[in-house]
Amino acid sequence: MKFKLIYPKWAKLSRQTEFHLPPHGPVVFAATLPDNIDIDFIDENLETIDFDDDVDFVGISMMLTVQVKRGWEIADNYRKRGIKVIFGGIATMLHAEETMEHADSVFLGEAEGRMAQVLSDFNHDRLQPCYDFLSERPDIDLVGAARRDILNRKLYNFKGVQMVDLVHASRGCRFNCYPCAVSYLGGRVFRPRPIDKAVAEIAGIDNNRLFIVDNSLAQDTKWEMDLFREMIPLKKNWCSHPIEDNPEVLDLAAQAGAWYVYQAVFDTSDYIKERIKRYHDHGIGVEGTILLGLDSHTEDSIKRLIDFLLEIELDLAEFTVLTPFPHTKAYDELNKNNRILSRDWDDFSADRVVFQPKNMSSQKLQELLDYAWNTFYQDEPQRIKMARLFKQVVKKEMENNTFRPRDRSLTGQSFGKPVNRENAR
Ligand code: SF4
The missing domain is CATH 3.80.30.20 (tm_1862 like domain)
Structure with missing residues (x-):
């Protein structure tokens, strides 16, 4: 499965220093996906999204409230093309109800041990509108090493x-x-x-x-x-x-x-x-x-x-x-x-x-x-x-x-x- 994982861009602040840190949420999330998933990660602050590329499923990872409106726009674009979109990350949890209006599914909580079920639901065309694990935290032992290999480190x-x-x-x-x-x-x-x-x-x-x-x-x-x-x-x-x-x-x-x-x-x-x-x-x-x-x-x-x-x-x-x-x-x-x-x-x-x-x-x-x-x-x-x-x-x-x-x-x-x-x- 080709899974496109997107980190939406946001307007930069005038006073902060000039650099981008590699995002953390997407690489931690990527570690929860099975090995047979082909992940293509795009940090939109540094790269442009190609909406025409060949992709089976899109994940949008949002950390900040200032990312949500752009995240919704990206999802609307993919969904118009018939591609299903799931949202996750901190800002998805803070803005869950509004985000559901732009999503096939939202994932709330920590993903360790849970993505096999979500992907199986996707494969059987029974994706749930909301996976709410906010009050059921996974065993911390399940947290694996983040998948930093998905980053374009040169950026x-x-x-x-x-x-x-x-x-x-x-x-x-x-x-x-x-x-x-x-x-x-x-x-x-x-x-x-x-x-x-x-x-x-x-x-x-x-x-x-x-x-x-x-x-x-x-x-x-x-x-x-x-x-x-x-x-x-x-x-x-x-x-x-x-x-x-x-x-x-x-x-x-x-x-x-x-x-x-x-x-x-x-x-x-x-x-x-x-x-x-x-x-x-x-x-x-x-x-x-x-x-x-x-x-x-x-x-x-x-x-x-x-x-x-x-x-x-x-x-x-x-x-x-x-x-x-x-x-x-x-x-x-x-x-x-x-x-x-x-x-x-x-x-x-x-x-x-x-x-x-x-x-x-x-x-x-x-x-x-x-x-x-x-x-x-x-x-x-x-x-x-x-x-x-x-x-x-x-x-x-x-x-x-x-x-x-x-x-x-x-x-x-x-x-x-x-x-x-x-x-x-
Ligand atoms: S609640 Fe915890 S994480 Fe939040 S500001 Fe206070 S000490 Fe920091």
Whole structure:
């Protein structure tokens, strides 16, 4: 069977850095398909879809809310040609009902152990409109190594430097933060993969630089320390979401190659200041993820927060505005109070204000987003700060003899920009 797996494009943001990371959802999904399926993967951010090619079944994988309208358009096009389309991925789960209007089938939940049934239904012309496994999570042991072989790897480079590869060692999260949909998507249960399997997958990736995309590594101290211990001999360098704030854990993380973390900075407390310092003391960089527009925010408090970020010497900062993605507490609350101003999912890019803030106009919050980017990067532009982080990783690689020079034959590739996530870590 020829299965075309498509990752829809989305409009790029003006403020983010110029590169595309290889997508993770499609390669994890591809690992759940039987070996006899011939997968043709298209990342539409980098390649053009040929709607006339010979294909039996189309899968559309959507991670972001800003992908859904384009995903629906692609599906409508194929279905007009008589080709069946199934949707999956995070944004499909967040927008299931609307997506069903454009699909032969939607798959909700995690696909491990389930695709043989779906494909059998397809082959017998009895595809179900919805496979809802959201509340029945598969055994985490079933998660296999992602199928990175379906990617056109030459596309994922920036000026000849290979992009990080994405990998996950766990699913779920114990927490339920206000703007985040992870508890709806994965349940409030932390589900670590067996360490030997996760480490074997990491070891097998032909790339020294990784992004460990787990929601938060700070969930289970013993598991986290065991994972880092096993990773030390691999000599990889990696970025991740938060690491537990514990000197022993941070020490092991550094030995295991922790390069930098994405850390939410939500206030100007001494705790945050010291947390950032502890990362730095262990040689781990910090990219702050800063969400603006909470009900506690005023114009003054946002300006104070930006000053604070400069004081604590964050290596990088990414600013977004609160965005009420469906199935979050933020959505429920703002919707109940009629504070959501747009239902156009293309506006839900996290850099456009789509709700009525409590202490200012939506326009003022939009201006403050610009103020935040401009002020933080005023004295030292983003590309200089990024170059400094990059030099750190090159230095580590030189020390352990894993450095690979850039491939100049790839420098003509086109570049895009990475994206916001549907949660706020
Ligand atoms: S923001 Fe992070 S820590 Fe909070 S619920 Fe989401 S994934 Fe978990």
